[in-house]
Amino acid sequence: MRRRYALLLAGAAVLLASTAYTDPAPTGAVALGRQLFFYPILSGDRTISCASCHKESLAFADTAVLSAGVAGRHGRRNTPSAMNMRSQVAFFWDGRAATLEEQALVPIANPLEMDLPVAAAVARLNQSPLYRAAFQRVFGEAPTGRMLANALAEFERSLQTSESPFDDWRLNDNEAAVSASAKRGFALFNGKAGCARCHFGADFNNAELRNIGLYDGQMLLDSGRAAITHQASDLGKFKIGALRNIALTPPYMHNGLFQTLRQVIDYYNDPDQVVPHARNRDPFLAQPLGLTEREKTDLESFLRALTDKRFLPGKPATSTSSNTRSRRQAANGMPLRPSHRVTARLPRAHC
Numbered sequence: 221m222r223r224r225y226a227l228l229l230a231g232a233a234v235l236l237a238s239t240a241y242t243d244p245a246p247t248g249a250v251a252l253g254r255q256l257f258f259y260p261i262l263s264g265d266r267t268i269s270c271a272s273c274h275k276e277s278l279a280f281a282d283t284a285v286l287s288a289g290v291a292g293r294h295g296r297r298n299t300p301s302a303m304n305m306r307s308q309v310a311f312f313w314d315g316r317a318a319t320l321e322e323q324a325l326v327p328i329a330n331p332l333e334m335d336l337p338v339a340a341a342v343a344r345l346n347q348s349p350l351y352r353a354a355f356q357r358v359f360g361e362a363p364t365g366r367m368l369a370n371a372l373a374e375f376e377r378s379l380q381t382s383e384s385p386f387d388d389w390r391l392n393d394n395e396a397a398v399s400a401s402a403k404r405g406f407a408l409f410n411g412k413a414g415c416a417r418c419h420f421g422a423d424f425n426n427a428e429l430r431n432i433g434l435y436d437g438q439m440l441l442d443s444g445r446a447a448i449t450h451q452a453s454d455l456g457k458f459k460i461g462a463l464r465n466i467a468l469t470p471p472y473m474h475n476g477l478f479q480t481l482r483q484v485i486d487y488y489n490d491p492d493q494v495v496p497h498a499r500n501r502d503p504f505l506a507q508p509l510g511l512t513e514r515e516k517t518d519l520e521s522f523l524r525a526l527t528d529k530r531f532l533p534g535k536p537a538t539s540t541s542s543n544t545r546s547r548r549q550a551a552n553g554m555p556l557r558p559s560h561r562v563t564a565r566l567p568r569a570h571c
């Protein structure tokens with residue numbers, strides 16, 4: 221009885237802590253997924269939840285270079301945001317999961333993260349009268365791995381952000397929403413700096429995996445996509461990082477190499493200065509960009525204008541709904557290139 225009471229209290233605390241993200245028309249699966257995302261029942265020693273690494277106040281990412289899992293263990297990659305997943309077509313930095321459902325079960329079983337075999341997690345949920353009842357209510361059956369994955373994925377799909385100053389400027393023609401510097405930065409992003417050659421679409425990422433030069437086979441040893449496909453042409457390729465709320469999610473890149481947006485921009489401006497012996501770097505990044513200091517500041521202002529209002533002090537967003545088409549229009553104001561699905565076979569590897 222005491223345990224049930226504690227669970228109820230913890231569940232209530234979780235719901236209170238996360239009401240800012242309530243879906244406008246929450247389905248039962250979203251609410252259940254939210255509870256599972258925040259509550260540590262899914263980790264071996266009941267100390268770690270998804271939200272331990274995907275922190276709500278940090279756009280569901282983490283500011284640690286490597287987040288700590290069960291017993292302080294660390295993986296080898298930086299925690300990406302779990303927001304704006306709806307239009308993404310592959311998950312993890314190397315794109316090895318094809319669906320959010322497939323992704324969701326991986327960290328639970330990963331010994332470096334939550335360290336609980338999925339079958340054991342499902343058994344735990346079945347032992348809990350509250351979770352049994354919740355799954356029954358939402359899915360019409362007792363907890364299963366498939367339903368667990370579905371609830372977590374539905375919650376993540378509800379975490380869309382589309383109310384940044386940038387959207388206000390582009391969609392509502394509110395010229396005062398962003399600074400002149402951010403407007404110049406957007407022009408640079410699409411023009412001289414060439415960022416939009418890779419970062420385009422609603423969330424400024426597109427579906428491709430590319431190599432920006434952070435693999436050199438000496439100091440930087442994560443070969444990215446190639447570890448999955450065993451193709452030399454995939455060496456150093458990673459998912460193109462989505463840029464919404466990017467100001468909140470340092471450090472940057474799969475390995476958390478850059479602490480600030482300025483360091484990211486300095487890198488792109490002249491990659492050889494930072495990683496002189498990169499292997500297989502993308503031809504788009506063959507030449508230095510020649511950005512002036514003011515242009516770098518402008519690009520950074522633009523990136524900062526992508527922070528959703530709910531994360532800005534004193535400016536809670538009115539709604540969490542989003543219209544993907546209008547997000548896309550805001551993003552580029554130019555034709556969308558067709559997205560390419562990641563077609564290679566995706567083994568169920570660990571994080």
Ligand code: HEC
Pocket residue numbers: 257262268269270271272273274287288289290295297298299300301302305310311312313314320323324325327328332333334372376459570571
């Ligand atoms: C110990 C920290 C940690 C925990 C706990 C954790 N994650 Fe993650 N998550 C990561 C890291 C690190 C990555 C990137 C791993 C990689 O790409 O190899 C990641 C990747 C993801 C992605 C892919 C995002 C993208 O852009 O492709 C999603 C979605 C996600 N996690 C959701 C979850 C869910 C759901 C849970 C709970 C069931 C969870 N995570 C638990 C650290 C964590």
Ligand code: HEC
Pocket residue numbers: 300409413414415416417418419429430431432434458459460461462463466469471472473474475484485488489502504505519
């Ligand atoms: C050749 C394609 C390409 C170009 C051009 C490009 N990027 Fe990227 N971007 C990527 C890829 C791929 C990643 C992830 C790389 C990694 O982790 O190794 C990334 C990651 C990022 C990240 C970090 C995302 C995160 O969550 O950590 C930021 C910020 C960023 N890019 C901004 C820019 C800016 C600004 C420009 C223009 C100056 C630019 N990018 C040009 C492909 C590109």
